[in-house]
Amino acid sequence: MKNPVKEVKLELEKIIIEAWRKAVAAGELPETEPGEIEIEMPKDKNHGDFATNFALKMSKQWKKKPREAAGILTNRMALSGGAADKVEIAGPGFINFYLSKRWLHDTVKYILKTDKDYGKVDLFSGKKVNVEFISANPTGPMHIGNARGGAIGDCLSSVLRWAGYEVTEEFYVNDAGNQIEKFGVSLNARFLQKVYGEDAVEFPEDAYHGDDIKQHVEDYIQAFGSEELKAMDEETRKKTLSDYALKRNIEKLQEDTGRYGIHYDVWFYESDLHKADAVNQVVRELTEKGYTYEKEGAVWFKSTEFGAEKDDVLIRANGFPTYFAADIAYHKNKADRGFDQMINIWGADHHGHVSRMKGVFTALGLDPDRLTIILMQLVRLYKNGEIYRVSKRSGKSVTLSDLLDDIDIDAARFFFNLRQANSHFDFDLDLAVSKSNENPVFYVQYAHARICSILRHLRDEGVSVETADGTLVNLKEQEELDLMEKLAYFPEEISQAALTLDPSKMTKYVMELASAFHTFYNACRVMCEDKALFESRIQLVQATRIVIRNCLNLLGITAPERM
Numbered sequence: 001m002k003n004p005v006k007e008v009k010l011e012l013e014k015i016i017i018e019a020w021r022k023a024v025a026a027g028e029l030p031e032t033e034p035g036e037i038e039i040e041m042p043k044d045k046n047h048g049d050f051a052t053n054f055a056l057k058m059s060k061q062w063k064k065k066p067r068e069a070a071g072i073l074t075n076r077m078a079l080s081g082g083a084a085d086k087v088e089i090a091g092p093g094f095i096n097f098y099l100s101k102r103w104l105h106d107t108v109k110y111i112l113k114t115d116k117d118y119g120k121v122d123l124f125s126g127k128k129v130n131v132e133f134i135s136a137n138p139t140g141p142m143h144i145g146n147a148r149g150g151a152i153g154d155c156l157s158s159v160l161r162w163a164g165y166e167v168t169e170e171f172y173v174n175d176a177g178n179q180i181e182k183f184g185v186s187l188n189a190r191f192l193q194k195v196y197g198e199d200a201v202e203f204p205e206d207a208y209h210g211d212d213i214k215q216h217v218e219d220y221i222q223a224f225g226s227e228e229l230k231a232m233d234e235e236t237r238k239k240t241l242s243d244y245a246l247k248r249n250i251e252k253l254q255e256d257t258g259r260y261g262i263h264y265d266v267w268f269y270e271s272d273l274h275k276a277d278a279v280n281q282v283v284r285e286l287t288e289k290g291y292t293y294e295k296e297g298a299v300w301f302k303s304t305e306f307g308a309e310k311d312d313v314l315i316r317a318n319g320f321p322t323y324f325a326a327d328i329a330y331h332k333n334k335a336d337r338g339f340d341q342m343i344n345i346w347g348a349d350h351h352g353h354v355s356r357m358k359g360v361f362t363a364l365g366l367d368p369d370r371l372t373i374i375l376m377q378l379v380r381l382y383k384n385g386e387i388y389r390v391s392k393r394s395g396k397s398v399t400l401s402d403l404l405d406d407i408d409i410d411a412a413r414f415f416f417n418l419r420q421a422n423s424h425f426d427f428d429l430d431l432a433v434s435k436s437n438e439n440p441v442f443y444v445q446y447a448h449a450r451i452c453s454i455l456r457h458l459r460d461e462g463v464s465v466e467t468a469d470g471t472l473v474n475l476k477e478q479e480e481l482d483l484m485e486k487l488a489y490f491p492e493e494i495s496q497a498a499l500t501l502d503p504s505k506m507t508k509y510v511m512e513l514a515s516a517f518h519t520f521y522n523a524c525r526v527m528c529e530d531k532a533l534f535e536s537r538i539q540l541v542q543a544t545r546i547v548i549r550n551c552l553n554l555l556g557i558t559a560p561e562r563m
Helices: 004-025 052-064 065-075 102-117 144-162 178-196 211-224 227-231 234-259 270-275 278-288 323-336 348-363 400-406 407-417 429-434 442-461 476-487 490-500 504-523 531-554
Strands: 050-052 086-092 092-101 129-131 166-173 265-268 292-295 297-301 312-315 340-348 371-376 380-385 425-428
Touching: 004 065, 004 092, 004 102, 004 490, 052 065, 052 092, 065 086, 065 092, 102 476, 102 531, 129 442, 144 166, 144 234, 144 297, 144 371, 144 380, 144 400, 144 407, 144 504, 144 531, 166 234, 166 476, 178 211, 178 234, 211 227, 211 234, 227 234, 234 400, 265 270, 270 278, 270 323, 278 292, 278 312, 297 348, 297 531, 312 323, 323 340, 323 348, 348 371, 348 425, 380 429, 400 407, 407 425, 407 429, 407 442, 425 429, 442 476, 442 504, 476 490, 476 504, 476 531, 490 504, 490 531, 504 531
Parallel strands: 129 166, 129 340, 166 265, 340 371, 380 425
Antiparallel strands: 050 092, 086 092, 292 297, 297 312
16 A cells, blocks of 8 residues: 655655765764654745755754755765655755656556555554444434534544554444433323323423424324323333334434445444443442542542542432443443544533543553544534524424435535534535535536546547556646646545544545646646647546545545536
C-alpha cells in the first residue's frame, strides 16, 4: 500500500540526514540529536514542491545563523537520481525542494494499477478499534443531532478502515434504567386515558409527551385489543406496553440508520449487561480497589480523585444502579473485547462525562488513552434563509427520517462531514437540494460524471481508453501537474484524517480534487491531435475518476456516471 507523499517526505528526510552527517564528519556542524524533521508543502508554488524549517530549528543548537546552517546542509546534499531535482535556500533559512515530475507520473500509473485499493494505507494494520456513535435513546425517534453523529461516525469508521484498522461500528441501546421506566409509565398513562378518557386519568408531568407514545398505544390496541391489558396489574401492563413499543422503536432505529447508509456490526443492549450482572460486578471491582464509598445509603465513585468536579452515584439508595454505573460496565465490556482503541461520538452536553469516564479507566487499571471521546456540537437547519425547526409533515421537531424525506442521502452525509465535529454547523437545506456548483456534493459528483461522459464518448468514437498508454512525461502543463499532485495526496489525506479522527478532511480533499479536475478540463483538451499526449491525458482522467470514486465510496456517497 503506497503513500506517494509519505515516500517522498521520507526520501527528502533521508537526504537531509545524510547531508547533516557529512557536515558533522567534515567538522562543519556539531554532532547533536537532530530531532523531528518537518517537511511540508508550501502554499506558494514558487517556494518549491516541499520545504523544511530544519536549519531554522537547529541553528541555535548548532550555534549558526539559520541561512548559514541551511547553506552548509544544501552544499552537502546529494540529489543525483533522487526525488529532488533542485534545492534552494529561502527567507530566513527555509530549504525548498523542487522535485522531479517522475513521482507524479509514477503515482498515476500506481492509481491505474491498484484502482479500488488506491488510498488504503497500513497506518494501523493489526489494530482493532470500536467506534460507537448515535446510540440514541430508544424511547423516541432520532433527531438532527443524531443525523450529524451518524454521518460523522460512519465516515470516520470508513477512514479508519482505509487506514488499516479492523473496525467495529457499534450502537449502544439504552434499553434499561430510568428512561425505560419512564417510557412504561408514559405508555400506561396513555393507555388508561385511551380507555377511560383523558379527563379521568392525569398524565404525569415528567413523562414522555410525544405523539409517538399515543400512536404506540393505539397500534397495540388495534393489534391485540385492550381487554387483556385492562385485566393486568399496573407493573405487568407497563412492561407489556414497554416491550412492545421498545421493539418497534429499535426496529425503526435500525431501519432509519440502514436507510442512511449505516450498517452497524454490533447492536449492544444495556439490558444484557444487567442480565449478566456485569453492572454490579464492576461496582464490586471498583469497591475492592478502594474507589467507592457509601453515603446516605448510596454507593459513590470517587470521581474527584481523577479530576472531576464532584463524585458520582453508582448505586442509588433504593438499590438500583445509575446510568453511569451501566456505562462503566459497558466500557469495561468493550475493553475486555480486546479493542486497542475505543472511540465514542457524543453530544457536547456530555462534556462533563469525559473526565470521569477516563478516571474510571484508570481506576480499573485500563489505559485511559484507549478511550477517545469526540464531542459533537449542535447543528441548525436553515430553509429559505430561516431556521427550520418543525417538520411540515408531523408539526414537531425535525427527525432523521424527516430529513431524509426532504433531501438526498448523499447530500446529508456530505454536508454533515463538511465541518469538524467540534464546530457548530448550519445546514442549508436549499443548497443541499440545488443542482449547481455552489452545492459541494453536486460539484464533486458532477466532476465524476463528466469524466465518465468523456470516457464514454471516446469509447463511442472507437477509442480503447482502457489500453491507453501514452508516455506520462508528456504531461507538463501546470494544470496537469496540479491535478497529479492532488491525486498523489489521497493516501496522505486518509492518514491525516485517521490520525486526527477528522473525516471532514476527506470532503475538503475531494472538493479540491474536483476543482483541480475542472481547472484541468477547461485548460487542456483531452482529445488532441498529439496521439501520445492524448493517451497520456486519458490515463490522467482515468486516474482522477478512480480517486474521486474511491473518496466518495469512502464517505458512503454514490459516484454517478450520468447527471
